[in-house]
Amino acid sequence: MDTQTSPDITSRDRAQSWFYSDEVKDHFFHPRNFMTDDMVAAYRDASMGMVGSPACGDMMKVWIVVDPNTTQITDLKWQTFGCASAIASTSMMSAIVTENGGMTLDRARQLRPQDIMERLGGLPNRKIHCSVLGDKALRAAINDFYRRTNQHEKIEIEHGRIIDPVLKVTDKDIEEAVLDGAITLEAVQAKTKVGTGDPSCIPEVEQLIRFYREKFFGADQA
Amino acid sequence: MRPYFDRMYGNPSSFHAEGLAAQRAVLDARTRVASILNSRPDEVIFTSGGTESDNIAITGVIRAHRERGTHVITTAIEHHAVLEQLERLAKRGEVELTILPVDAYGMVDRKSVEKAITEQTVLISIMHANNEIGTIQPIADIGRAILAYRKAHDTVYPLFHTDACQTAGALDIDVTKLHVDLLSLSAQKFYGPKGVGVLYARRGLKIEPLVVGGGQERGLRAGTENVPGIIGLATALELAHAEREKENTRLIALRDRLITGLLKLPKARLNGHPTERLPNNANVSFLDVEGEAMILYLDAKGIRVSTGSACASTSLDPSHVILATGLSYEAAHGSIRFTLGHATTKEDVMYVIKQMPVILKLLRSISPVRLDMAHFSETPAKKKSSQI
Known part of the structure; x- marks a missing residue:
């Protein structure tokens, strides 16, 4: 057995910054567009994607409202269980996706964690993995939209090679x-x-x- | 302590007047520490801190006694200063390691220790109290059981080490009552300077030094002594020890008030033992929220705490201590440790009790997770010991 150990005191002196940017702090302490329980009923028809689990320490749900004519995402709501990076990056993602009238689904599919990180002013290296779930949940929600609208040919399943x-x-x-x-x-x-x-x-x-x-x-x- | 940084700058190993003054001051500190340990002064070895003391007590002892056996017993909730080196020694084939489980309160069972002892067992290392969840172990009972084993088998083995970094200055660390051969402590845990600690090592015990050179500290820890640190440690320990009963009464009242207040919040659970617990420790898990997010919100309110969540550590796993008590990963990720101290007041505790529900409510409203209380008891504590 390889006992996993997680030091409660660990040297931070490893040439890696642990500090969050002002942008991260802003989105963490003032999260945008998150879904509260009293709003869930109103989004019953929205498309939803979910990734992660509480056991891994990160879990995200994303709801999107899509304009069927333009395929723009006019509204995005989210819920995140996770650390500051996870919460801030989902919040920032919701802002990026819905700004300027909303991204089209094709454009939103191309959103990458580094786009979110760039807008957040960077994340500490070892926190990057916390920020990759947001766009995955978004792509799952996009698939859900195509499923709900019977456009099954447009569903993209992420396979590894x-x-x-x-x-x-x-x-x-x-x-x-x-x-x-x-x-x-x-x-x-x-x-x-x-x-x-x-x-x-x-x-x-x-x-x-x-x-x-x-x-x-x-x-x-x- | 302060004059020894400049005015009294002598090296204790020098023969001139300043050197002798420093040597006398170190000897005086050694005697003062020994009187609290109820040991002889030459059994007190000054080190750079708890981690180094643990390393000498474990690696140093194992290497000096390998002819006699290579089996070592420890527990699943030890500090990394103990577990990491034992796992490393096990990987290198230098020891066979038995890691004992703990119960749901983080308590080690004396009988499981007795059962694990074999003819090959040279060392048993069990911490006096756990740093994360505060559970105080029955070290004196275990010590007596080890003595009984030695007597029955006409042997001096197994040797017994306890990491008392969390308890020195707060609990009785009389080595004759704890029945230990080795004990580690660290000055920073009782308001002494950082970077200085003590290893108590029973007279005559063979130890292979890890740091060799000028033969200081009975040849067990070479290197010029940290004179101001050593004097600071001795004085801080005396002060903490003298005040401990009064301070413990005060802290326990505050601690229990804090715990009671926090457990009134929805989906909260106390980690560690309700009464056999360090006076300064409260560790609570909250479901549906992640620890790092909570500590940053608390920090923004001026409340400094720590968490067993993976996200706040450099590994990807939550606290090994909390997992060892049988709590689920989900609940371990949401654990928060509050540490009280000299400066903690009733007002501080009331402030935390007032702020915590606000933070919980916000983070829970963001969270998609809705676990129920059954989640706290879903995974039974690991009952079996593991062998490496």
């Missing part, structure tokens, strides 16, 4: 590992065991690590 055929590790698994802070091959292998059965995939794994590392943490990170 298998990188390691032996251990069935996908590019999504590697993305998750990098988001959790594994930015070297050894660290990713410690999390996913990728390439330990079939080392021939390792060059591609290294390429993916580099790609996600730059995507989430910027090119200058070691």
Whole structure:
């Protein structure tokens, strides 16, 4: 057994900032567009997406109201169980999606965590994984809209592409590992065991690590 | 303490007048600490803090006694200063480790300790009280059981270590009453300076030093002594120890008032033991809200607390202590630890009781999670010990 330990006192002196930007604090202490229980009934017909679980420490629900003619998202409400980054990034996402009359569904599908993070003025590195659920919940809500309007051909299921055929590790698994802070091959292998059965995939794994590392943490990170 | 930063700058190892003055001051501090431990002065080893004391007591002792056996017993709720090194030693094959479970209050069962002892057991390490949930362990009882085992088997093993970082200055740490061979404490836990601690190590106990050099501290911890820190530690310990009964009565009243107030809030549960508990510790889990979000809202109101949520630590898992008591991940993510101290007043406690429901209400209104109280008792505490 590998006992998991979570220090209650941990050195912050690891060249990683723990401080939140003013924008994060603003959205955390003054969240926009969240759904209160007394509003839920009024959004019964809205499309809804949900990701995460309370056991993982993060869970999000997103409701969207779509103009069927323009496919613009005219209203977005959300609920989040999670830390400051999770709450602030869902709040910021709701602002981005509904500003200027609302994003079209196609545009909203392309919204990425780094777009939200950029508007938040950045997040501490190890908090980035808390911010990736918002756009996932949004894409689930968009699928729900197409389901409700019988446009099944437009539903997009997010598949991972298998990188390691032996251990069935996908590019999504590697993305998750990098988001959790594994930015070297050894660290990713410690999390996913990728390439330990079939080392021939390792060059591609290294390429993916580099790609996600730059995507989430910027090119200058070691 | 202050003059020893500059005016009395001598090195205790030097033979000149300033050196001797420093040496005398360190010896005086050692004697004062020894009188509180009810030990002999030469059994007091000054270190850089609780973590180093734990490292000498565990790695140093295990390495010095490996000829005799490699089995070590500890518990699932120890501080990382203990658990991390034991797990590392286990991974390297230096020890076989038994990690004992705790009950729903975070209490270790004396009988489970007795049952786990084998002929190979060289060391047992159990903390005096837990830093996160405050549960006070029956160290004296366990100590007596270990003595009985030694007597029955005509052996000096297993050795017994307790991490008393949370209790020094607050509870009785008389080593002859606790029946321990090794005890760690840290000055910062009783308002002493940071970066200085003590390891009590029974006279004659073989320990392999981790830091070697000039042979200071019985050769167990080389390096020039932190003279001002050591003097500060001794004085702080004396002060805390002298006031502890009066201060504990005051803190327990405040603590229980705080706990009662918090448990009146919806979907709240006390973590740790209701009475066998550190006077300064209140740890409560709230369902449907996440700990880091709560501590930041509390911080904005001037209330400084900590959480067992994964989001506030560098790992992705919530507190190993709270999980060990059998609480679900969901409830562990929503745990908050309040620590009271000298400066805490009744007004402070009332202020927390007033602010907490406002914060909970807001965060719960944002949260999509609606767990019921059954969630607190869904997972029974792990009853089995684990072997590494």
